[in-house]
Amino acid sequence: MTTWPIGCGQLTWRPERDTDADHAIVLREIADAGYDGAPAPASGPERAAREFAEAGLRPAPGYLGARFWDRDARDEILARAREQVATSQALGVTELYAAASLTPERRLLAGHVSPEDALAPDALRIFAGTLSEVGRIAQDHGVALCFHHHVGSFIETRAELDQLFALVDREVVFLGPDFGHLVWAGDDPLALIRDYGTAIRTVHIKDLNREVLDRGVAATWDYATFSANGLFTELGTGFIDYRPIFAALTEQGFDGWVIVETDVTQLPTARESATISRAYLRNLGI
Numbered sequence: 001m002t003t004w005p006i007g008c009g010q011l012t013w014r015p016e017r018d019t020d021a022d023h024a025i026v027l028r029e030i031a032d033a034g035y036d037g038a039p040a041p042a043s044g045p046e047r048a049a050r051e052f053a054e055a056g057l058r059p060a061p062g063y064l065g066a067r068f069w070d071r072d073a074r075d076e077i078l079a080r081a082r083e084q085v086a087t088s089q090a091l092g093v094t095e096l097y098a099a100a101s102l103t104p105e106r107r108l109l110a111g112h113v114s115p116e117d118a119l120a121p122d123a124l125r126i127f128a129g130t131l132s133e134v135g136r137i138a139q140d141h142g143v144a145l146c147f148h149h150h151v152g153s154f155i156e157t158r159a160e161l162d163q164l165f166a167l168v169d170r171e172v173v174f175l176g177p178d179f180g181h182l183v184w185a186g187d188d189p190l191a192l193i194r195d196y197g198t199a200i201r202t203v204h205i206k207d208l209n210r211e212v213l214d215r216g217v218a219a220t221w222d223y224a225t226f227s228a229n230g231l232f233t234e235l236g237t238g239f240i241d242y243r244p245i246f247a248a249l250t251e252q253g254f255d256g257w258v259i260v261e262t263d264v265t266q267l268p269t270a271r272e273s274a275t276i277s278r279a280y281l282r283n284l285g286i
Helices: 020-032 045-055 071-091 121-140 158-165 179-184 189-199 210-219 223-228 242-251 270-283
Strands: 006-008 037-039 058-060 062-066 095-100 144-147 173-175 203-205 258-260
Touching (some): 045 058, 071 095, 179 189, 189 242, 210 223, 258 270
Parallel strands (some): 144 173
């Protein structure tokens, strides 16, 4: 039995609930499903602290998406980063995910990118430089910046991740992988854990439907088509076996947040989806 805190992403509930009252309902349903927490917002720490406390949840690492490769976006990214890491610090959250914004051109190539689709070297250097600056801002607030690769973004594959990490400041930029997205991209979670080891500070986990994945890759679907055809599924109902993944993390001494995400569920309610995934983890001693 591990003692890792287990969070549940609020993504599954969108767009059904978008009012303030409904956000409180989402947090209560996550708590009722047996989770320890949910991702923290980018701002408003006082209100967030109250809402999480009322639900009996802990704030978990939030998410900063940005066009890190865009030189003209640098100042805006750094301003947002300062606000978000200050919110994380105020809420007692010690990690923050950072990811490249999804783009139309990369969403078209979801799960079947080639080396020719990668960022140009100059853009990759800008990406690494801005990401490292955000990492230093985060470190100054006691927060570890954890880069998050994502299908549909410029850092999707293991090769693209390695190229980025060859350029970033590894003293201030850590890793927050999504093993579902890694498998979707055609890469091996166990190899990533072995090679990056203690740089992995927090993780996202999701499961995938094998038949949908294989059909979509063969047909070169875009991101939306994969999702609409039911690629995402609850933990334990797809083909990703998390037992060896958790064993490898344990071997590396991992002790961070594990965040469950089912981007889109085929079930009647998000609460049912979250409950099934939590039961799967309990059966693994997580």
